[in-house]
Amino acid sequence: MSVLGSSLLEKIESRHARTGVVGLGYVGLPLAVELAKAGFHTTGIDLDQRKIDAIMAGRSYIPDVPTAEVQALRTSGKLNATTDFSVVKELDTINICVPTPLRKTKDPDMTFILAAVAEIKKYIHPGQLVILESTTYPGTTDELVLPALEEAGMKVGQDFFLAFSPERIDPGNKQYQTRNIPKVVGGVTAQCTQVAKALYEQSIDTVVPVSSTRVAEMVKLLENTFRSVNIGLVN
């Protein structure tokens, strides 16, 4: 493990790391709340000022997240939200949870991921962990996110850490929510997997490391395909 990796791991395990979540929708807000509940000082970033205002006022707009939880985390100072990406300078970890809607041609629209990564790149610093959670095709993290972040002049696995972890949230499900849905995580390097796994282990019951970002991306694609086939069959 590089010196920066060991130091980040130590901050994560002692819950002193400053965590950030980009995109505060159905996926991002529950994740930000779980991280803050685990004791991390957490900052949410979103372009939608109404969501930022709601969080700052201690109000939830996602049915699975009780307003009382957001309010308590605001009172304790564990949860903040902003539209200003320059806060990335102060963060140790960043989870990207922006939309990837299908285009007319049925391929995912990557513009939200690219826009978020372009902003993060401006403020990324050594010792930071970036995890993509948006649903996407196998290869996205390696082929799109990695080259963009490396333009900042740092080496992955040494200076900064990058992983993919598919989101499997099932909105409205009373039994399975962010905390108890097993989280699959695959890093660009073994060290990336190790630090990303450590982060999730602080706030999620079961973490399943896999050998690469592509495997983690493929897991999600396979699960969505399985569900789609079953829905088609029932219909």
Ligand SMILES: NC(=O)c1ccc[n+]([C@@H]2O[C@H](COP(=O)([O-])OP(=O)(O)OC[C@H]3O[C@@H](n4cnc5c(N)ncnc54)[C@H](O)[C@@H]3O)[C@@H](O)[C@H]2O)c1
């Ligand atoms: N909702 C689900 O049930 C679910 C389940 C599994 C996976 N996913 C995947 O997770 C990802 C997020 O989905 P969601 O349902 O949370 O979407 P959402 O639309 O509820 O939330 C996305 C948020 O990202 C914000 N955003 C967009 N571009 C941004 C940018 N450049 N910078 C900062 N914020 C930005 C939007 O304002 C919005 O608040 C998608 O890839 C989706 O496919 C969703």
